[in-house]
Amino acid sequence: MAVFSKSKRKAQVSLRDCVACGCCVKACPMAAIRIVKGVFAEVDATKCVGCGRCVKECPAAVVAIAEVPA
Numbered sequence: 001m002a003v004f005s006k007s008k009r010k011a012q013v014s015l016r017d018c019v020a021c022g023c024c025v026k027a028c029p030m031a032a033i034r035i036v037k038g039v040f041a042e043v044d045a046t047k048c049v050g051c052g053r054c055v056k057e058c059p060a061a062v063v064a065i066a067e068v069p070a
């Protein structure tokens with residue numbers, strides 16, 4: 001599967017445990033993540049391609065890739 005193909009896999013952040021460090025924002029090649037109010041990271045599912053880079057970069061290990069319905 002090509003990394004940038006259209007995908008039903010999306011990153012999901014566990015908001016309660018996110019420390020808003022911004023590592024995932026820098027790692028995302030699609031600019032799909034932003035920090036909301038300096039408190040937590042939010043993934044724009046319309047931009048996310050499920051590549052998993054944010055999962056690898058998150059030092060708190062609070063991002064996961066989930067299969068979502070199309």
Ligand code: SF4
Pocket residue numbers: 010011027028029030031032033043047048049050051052053054055
């Ligand atoms: S899975 Fe990839 S495209 Fe989606 S938010 Fe994480 S780094 Fe960005």
Ligand code: SF4
Pocket residue numbers: 013017018019020021022023024025040041057058059060061062063
């Ligand atoms: S890398 Fe992890 S802890 Fe840091 S802002 Fe992103 S989701 Fe939150």
